[in-house]
Amino acid sequence: MIKRDQGRYRRLLLGIAVAPAVLALAACGGGGEQQKGKGGAGGRGGAGGPAQVGYVVVQPTSVPMTTELAGRVVAFQSSEVRPQVSGVIQRRFFTEGSIVKKGQPLYQIDPSLYRASANEAQASVANAQANAEAARIRADRYRPLAEIEAISKQDYTDAVATQRQAQAQIALNKAQLDTARINLRFTTVPAPITGRIGRSLFTVGALVSATQTDPLTTIQQLDPIFVDIQQSSAELLALRRALASGGAVPARADVRLMLEDGSDYGLVGSVEFAEVVVDQSTGTVTLRARFPNPRGLLLPGMFVRAQFSQSIDQNAFLVPQQAVSRDPKGNATVWLVGPGNKAVERTVTAERAQGVYWVVTDGLKNGDKIITQGTGTLKANAPIRPVPANTPQKVAPPPSKDGKAGQGGDTTGRGQGGQSKAG
Known part of the structure; x- marks a missing residue:
């Protein structure tokens, strides 16, 4: 008897525990049907209205190409330093990699032979001058004798010619002296330009010649x-x-x-x-x-x-880059606000960018309204609600389980476009 009462008591408790769960499931099922009957929130624009898009008004402007x-x-200047005479390098006067001035001595080539050649040329000039003086005196003496026919006129003519030859020899020897002095001066190799000098390709003691192909060093002007x-x-x-x-x-x-x-x-x-x-x-x-x-x-x-x-x-348009897209053929296209606030797609020529803009050279006219925001879902001739770019756009939050708007209020989306007016 007691055991039978205990079994009934346990079954009663189990029924009390299961009843709330059954009621909860029923409530959930009824709420879902009610939500399904009411329907969820619509897409952008609400209840199938036209999509809101942001636009900019473009004007022709002067755009640097x-x-x-x-x-x-x-x-700026580059000079290979080369020897102009042959000889052995005795000294180097510069530091590799330093700045040298025009005319600054760089190398000293052994000048002994060239100094001797200059002295020899100097002596030849003196000898020619002595011979010229003797020829002049002889010609002066022959002049009065030829006038009184004490000597033949041919002898006087020969004396005058000898005098002129002596003068020419003086000029020749002086030219040779100048050449010898120039060669002597070339034994000191100067910097032809001002600039930074490179490494020296020849060391002291190296034999160089005026006909060699390699330069001694190189000087470059860099500023x-x-x-x-x-x-x-x-x-x-x-x-x-x-x-x-x-x-x-x-x-x-x-x-x-x-x-x-x-x-x-x-x-x-x-x-x-x-x-x-x-x-x-x-x-x-x-x-x-x-x-x-x-x-x-x-x-x-x-x-x-x-x-x-x-x-x-002078007749280009600056269009924000986010407003320009490319079709499968690579042609640039933009969306415009057409008559009756409908979306119109137009092909333009945009071959280069400048900063955050595409430079459009063909396909637009003054006053066109280029859509820069909300172009992702546009279709040709679809109705739109155009507003100036960067106008705040209300975005509805998703509905909650009870069919009401979620907490937290509206959010504001802002685009990235701007007025396409470049001066």
């Missing part, structure tokens, strides 16, 4: 310095046609450099000239730019990237 080309650094820029002949031809058609005007060619490590050089140079011939092997024309180089940062042979403007396009 910036070009970036490869270049190589070249010394200022040149950068040779290579531009294709096709680009140069297009530039000249643009200038001739009046669509562009020449620009002052200030040049900026990007170094091999990607950093900006800092100092601005200018284009000096462009060659008038095209390299047959590369099809390029060389432009030479001049840069200050006070710190010696640019060294001959370095590769750099040169950025400069050769002309100014």
